[in-house]
Amino acid sequence: MNTKGNLFTTFKKMKTLPLTSRQLEDYLLVVGGVTTIYLVIGVRDVLYEPFRSLLSVSNTQLGILLSVSGFVQIFGYLLFGWLLDSANVRKLFTIDLIGYASTGIFLACFHGLPFPVLVGAFILFGFFGDAIYWPVVQKAIKYLGGQHNQGKAFSIMGLFRSLGGTVVTAIDVFIFSLFTSALFGIKVAMIFNGTITILFAILIWFRMPDDFMADGRSDKEKKKKASLTSLVKVMKIPIVWTTGIASACIYVTSIGITTYYLPFLQHNYHVSASVVGAIGVVNGLAGMMIGPLSGIISDKYFKSSASWMSLSYAVLMFFLAGIIIMPKGNEYMYLGVAGLFLSTIGLIMVKAVYYAPLGEFGIDHNISATAMSLSSFLGYSPSFFAYPLIGKLLDSYPTQKAYHILFVCMLITSGIGLVINLYNSSVIKKIRQKNKV
Template sequence: MAAIKTANSKKWISFGTLLLGAGTIYKLGNLKDAFYVPMQEFMGLSHTQIGTAISVAGLISTFGFLASIYLTDRISKKIMIPMALLGICLCGIWLSTFPSYGVFLLIYCLLAICADMLYWPTMLKTVRLLGNEEEQGRMFGIMEAGRGLVDTIVAFGALSIFAAMGSNAAGLRMAILFYAAVPGVIGIIAYFLLDPDKKPAANQEGRQVSANQAAWEGVLSALKNKNIWLVSMNIFMVYAVYCGLTYFIPFLEEVYALPAALVGAYGIINQYGLKMLGGPIGGFISDKVLHSATRFLRVVFIIVAVALAVFAFLPHGSMGVVLGMTFTLSIGALVFSMRAIFFAPMDEVRVPREITGAAMSMGSFIGYLPGAFMYAIYGGILDKMPGLQGYRVVFLIMAVFAVLGTLLSSYILRHIRKG
């Protein structure tokens, strides 16, 4: 009994460490979220330069996920997690010098490597291995909610420092250093709290292999695994719908004339509140009520598809702003509940645990791909079709992805039942 309690304590200590890292690893890469105007004013950056840096970093992230298919199972989390967090810290210190634009671009690329190639797939792998099949939904749901809470606390901490310093260049520099110090401290803590990965002495056929050969065989095994592709494409469908949530704010501003005072409040609720609410609820329902993350995804896909189709044709001109906000936030909460647990089905489809790193990396690469082009598609539609007509098309496209997700989830469930 004592051994079980000790193991359980170690599990949640490791989980808490990963959660703290997940809530801080992206703060510097998303510096624009809280400090867009100060970046322009004190770092001398234009809209184009900031946008270019984010786009280049996104491209690096895409290739980083590909590289992580090999790296995540090759290098132990005890090395990978602290290295990523300390790398973020060093990049932040460099960024606080307000370097030239060429160096700024390089730093953003390094931030993408640390966050998306080194940290994120390794974190997903570790979370999956920490929980058994009955805990997957809750583990991923709590992770999503927890990192949203940490994200919020750290963001407000940086904003407080910036304001206390006089909202000037020195304040921005200290806010950046704060964003750098937090993951640096967590990285040091992670090195001492995380256990090294257990290296297999033999491959899946029982043959003695080196760690390098085992990692490459894991990559090939993951690429050939139909179940990993199915789960990854289901993540793709969720993320394609998720990208559309960005346009709820301009929709409410343009169509409902959302007051400026409510825009910020809506944004905070939409970005942080729904993440903290949807994660635990999605995890609990998938584990305790439906006993299947895939079944939960199918049910919510159906609800979201119907809700978006109905919402697209509602008489928005005669509806009140409160009703419009309630409807959009409800859809957002549903999507966030799916996003919180969309990696959980990896256990449900029996992906071998020894290739978990490669599986999570593949899921990240394929699943997050809509972020590389869906924003451009949605934005292009709104530019070509201004007003309510354009938003209706965007909502209907989101509904189509939800329908595709429903069909794919149903296929995965049939596939699971067949064993």
């Protein structure tokens, strides 16, 4: 796996983005913030069972907690999105990073907290980590990437997120393996991750300019712009809806693969928690290779992220079908691991550019955060209902049957995403012909 060569190629491609040295630093600060903020509970992706044990919850209860976070997240997009078009990005990023990390460290310091307390913590995760944070991140990347480099800007962000997340995850697994107590190991790993997030918040506070993305408008003009009129305008743009629905389709698959595939290996192929964590780290490295390539291929060869995603969805469906029919059991462990790697490749091919159609369509910068908020509301809506449904599925059915149903559902939603992106591709082509861009 040529990580060095891939990184060199990525840095070379970054030079083709229309960025000044100041904008490049801003871009890296935005990407770094996105990479670090989700680390503190992102540890569940590779240490799912220890994380669940720390909280002392069942699969269903953990699903409910994640859905609470998702509820705040998706409805926060609608409630706050139009206000975020006039937000101070530097202050917002700093507050969100510190708030999210502090909540995670609090959870790590205590074991077996009452369920209502856990609900409160996950409400804060939804508020700090998504509702008032993610739409501004998307707007910042859209602003820095320009109309013709959306795939590249988003996919390079995906690379750095994967790189940073993989490095920290590897350290987490190492920390976890140092302790004979799984409970103490997961606590130390989460506190370590939260500390990294707070340190990056301090870096953003001192390095990001206070007027990032400022456009010279007066405060009066900003307040006038930040109104519900923006939401009404955005709701009349079809591609905002179709991009959001297609993103929801891939998000269902993302939840299934990133959160539940490693437990699937544990229960269906009898792999230990430490080995599963190591496999998750290697899988993260594999995904890191795919992200930037996806954006580059999208921009250079397909000229439309929607066209590229249509093909990517087809590849993903092929891999998911293979997972459904492959045999289970300890003697077939390598098949299960191969299924993880291949499905992750298909997943990241889509996720690297799944919101890029909004930038390619050329939505007015004045309402772009609002557009991102509405599209994100739709795109991340599975975080509200998918986790408790999957948790209930795992608790209610025999293991193999439960996972079979889960992967069939992912196959269906991927098919819907494919059809929608074929439509988006035709819409983008028409608008470019009309505007001659």
